[in-house]
Amino acid sequence: MKIPFSPPYINEAVIQEVNSALESGWITTGPKVKRLEELVCKYTLAPNTLCVNSATSGLMLALKWYGIGEGDEVIIPAYTYAATALAVIHVGATPVMVDVEKDFNIATHEIEKVITKKTKAIIPVDIAGWPCNYSDIYAIINKKKELFIPKHENQEKLGRVLVISDSAHSIGATYKSEYLGKITDITVFSFHAVKNVTTAEGGAVCINLPEPFKNQDEYNYLRCFSLNGQTKDAFTKSKAGDWRYDIIYPGLKMNMPDILAAIGVAQLPEYFEKTLQNRVEIYEYYHTFFKTKSWAILPPYKSDDKTSSCHLYALRIKDISESERDAIIDKISKEGVAVNVHFQPLPMLSLFKEMGFDIDNYPVAYNNYKSEISLPIYPQLTKNELEYIVSTVTNAVESSL
CATH class of the missing domain: 3.40.640.10 (Type I PLP-dependent aspartate aminotransferase-like (Major domain))
Incomplete structure (x- = not known):
C-alpha cells in the first residue's frame, strides 16, 4: 500500500x-x-x-x-x-x-x-x-x-x-x-x-x-x-x-x-463544516491507538481552553536518539507510508548556525525534534489506510527498540 x-x-x-x-x-x-x-x-x-x-x-x-x-x-x-x-x-x-x-x-x-x-x-x-x-x-x-x-x-x-x-x-x-x-x-x-x-x-x-x-x-x-x-x-x-x-x-x-x-473559496466553508471534523476523527483514531503504547508520546489535542486544528499528528517516541528516529522513519517509508518530521529546529540549520545560534541552548526544542515523526492526516484517508499506517508505525518502532 x-x-x-x-x-x-x-x-x-x-x-x-x-x-x-x-x-x-x-x-x-x-x-x-x-x-x-x-x-x-x-x-x-x-x-x-x-x-x-x-x-x-x-x-x-x-x-x-x-x-x-x-x-x-x-x-x-x-x-x-x-x-x-x-x-x-x-x-x-x-x-x-x-x-x-x-x-x-x-x-x-x-x-x-x-x-x-x-x-x-x-x-x-x-x-x-x-x-x-x-x-x-x-x-x-x-x-x-x-x-x-x-x-x-x-x-x-x-x-x-x-x-x-x-x-x-x-x-x-x-x-x-x-x-x-x-x-x-x-x-x-x-x-x-x-x-x-x-x-x-x-x-x-x-x-x-x-x-x-x-x-x-x-x-x-x-x-x-x-x-x-x-x-x-x-x-x-x-x-x-x-x-x-x-x-x-x-x-x-x-x-x-x-x-x-x-480554491480557498470552495474549500473554506467545507473545511469548517466538514473536513475539519474529518481531521478530528483521524486525530482521535491515532490517539486511541497510540495511547496503549508505552513508547508513544501523544501530541496535544484538547484542554480546558484550547482545541487543535489537527494539522499534523506529531507523534514522539520515548527515549530514542535522532539516529534511531531516522532509522524508524526509513522502515516506515520502505512499507509505503510517507511520514515527515516537523521541524528541524532553526539553530540546526546552516544559516542560523552562521548567525551564532547553537542548538545546545535550546534543549527542549532538540528533545522534541529528535523523537518526532509526523503521520499522515487528511480527509481522504480511509479506515484501511489508517489501520495500515498504525500497524506499520508500530512494527517499525517495536522492531527498533
Missing part, C-alpha cells in the same frame, strides 16, 4: 470554482480574493482579513506595517519553520530565539528573559495547529511595557510589543472558545498546498487591533502596500475610464490572484 503524506484536498466544488475564475476572464486579484477574505472573517470572526501570496509575505507585511527594521528585535521560537525567522531578517530586524515547551510551542517564561528596549514584536507559532499560551504572552508584554521605546506612529498608538501569531498551521483551532484569527493583534494563516485549507500558495493576514486603531483603515493600508503601494488594483483599473492611479507607499508585490483564491 502506498500512502502519501499530505495530498491536497481537491473535489468537484474546487474544480468548479477554479473554472468559474478562468471563465470570468479575470484571474489575478479581484472578486474571488475579496470573497475569500470575507469567508475568513465569517468563520474566524476576525474584523478584517487581507489575502496575500504567502504566509511569509503576510508576516513581512505585518512587521513593515509596525515600522520594524534595522536595530529592532523580534522574539520567535527556535522550533518553527524557517519562514518565521526569514520574515524578520527580510525586514532588516534581528530574530531573537527562545526555547519551547514540551507541547512544541514557545516557552512563555523564556520570553520574559529576552525582552529588551529593542524588542518590537513577538511571533508565537502554533505548531501542528496547537494554540500558544496567548494570555501569558500578553501578560508578559504588558508587564514589560516600560521597556518599550516606540519609533513609528503605529508603535506610538499601540504602546507595546506587537503580537503577530504565526498561525500557519492553526486555522480552525480555538483558544478560550474563540477561533484563531481573533486572538492576537495580527494573525497570519498559511494556505500553502499542504495546509488544512489551501490556495496552492497563499496566506491571510487577520487584523484585530485594539482602539484607537480602525481595522478597516489598516486593511486599506495593507492592501495598498501589498500591491506596490498602488491606489487602485488591476481589477479596478481595468474598468472603462478608470485607468489613472497613484503610488503612495514604497510597497511590495504580495497580492493573491483570483485563480488561486478560488
Whole structure:
C-alpha cells in the first residue's frame, strides 16, 4: 500500500470554482480574493482579513506595517519553520530565539528573559495547529511595557510589543472558545498546498487591533502596500475610464490572484463544516491507538481552553536518539507510508548556525525534534489506510527498540 503524506484536498466544488475564475476572464486579484477574505472573517470572526501570496509575505507585511527594521528585535521560537525567522531578517530586524515547551510551542517564561528596549514584536507559532499560551504572552508584554521605546506612529498608538501569531498551521483551532484569527493583534494563516485549507500558495493576514486603531483603515493600508503601494488594483483599473492611479507607499508585490483564491473559496466553508471534523476523527483514531503504547508520546489535542486544528499528528517516541528516529522513519517509508518530521529546529540549520545560534541552548526544542515523526492526516484517508499506517508505525518502532 502506498500512502502519501499530505495530498491536497481537491473535489468537484474546487474544480468548479477554479473554472468559474478562468471563465470570468479575470484571474489575478479581484472578486474571488475579496470573497475569500470575507469567508475568513465569517468563520474566524476576525474584523478584517487581507489575502496575500504567502504566509511569509503576510508576516513581512505585518512587521513593515509596525515600522520594524534595522536595530529592532523580534522574539520567535527556535522550533518553527524557517519562514518565521526569514520574515524578520527580510525586514532588516534581528530574530531573537527562545526555547519551547514540551507541547512544541514557545516557552512563555523564556520570553520574559529576552525582552529588551529593542524588542518590537513577538511571533508565537502554533505548531501542528496547537494554540500558544496567548494570555501569558500578553501578560508578559504588558508587564514589560516600560521597556518599550516606540519609533513609528503605529508603535506610538499601540504602546507595546506587537503580537503577530504565526498561525500557519492553526486555522480552525480555538483558544478560550474563540477561533484563531481573533486572538492576537495580527494573525497570519498559511494556505500553502499542504495546509488544512489551501490556495496552492497563499496566506491571510487577520487584523484585530485594539482602539484607537480602525481595522478597516489598516486593511486599506495593507492592501495598498501589498500591491506596490498602488491606489487602485488591476481589477479596478481595468474598468472603462478608470485607468489613472497613484503610488503612495514604497510597497511590495504580495497580492493573491483570483485563480488561486478560488480554491480557498470552495474549500473554506467545507473545511469548517466538514473536513475539519474529518481531521478530528483521524486525530482521535491515532490517539486511541497510540495511547496503549508505552513508547508513544501523544501530541496535544484538547484542554480546558484550547482545541487543535489537527494539522499534523506529531507523534514522539520515548527515549530514542535522532539516529534511531531516522532509522524508524526509513522502515516506515520502505512499507509505503510517507511520514515527515516537523521541524528541524532553526539553530540546526546552516544559516542560523552562521548567525551564532547553537542548538545546545535550546534543549527542549532538540528533545522534541529528535523523537518526532509526523503521520499522515487528511480527509481522504480511509479506515484501511489508517489501520495500515498504525500497524506499520508500530512494527517499525517495536522492531527498533
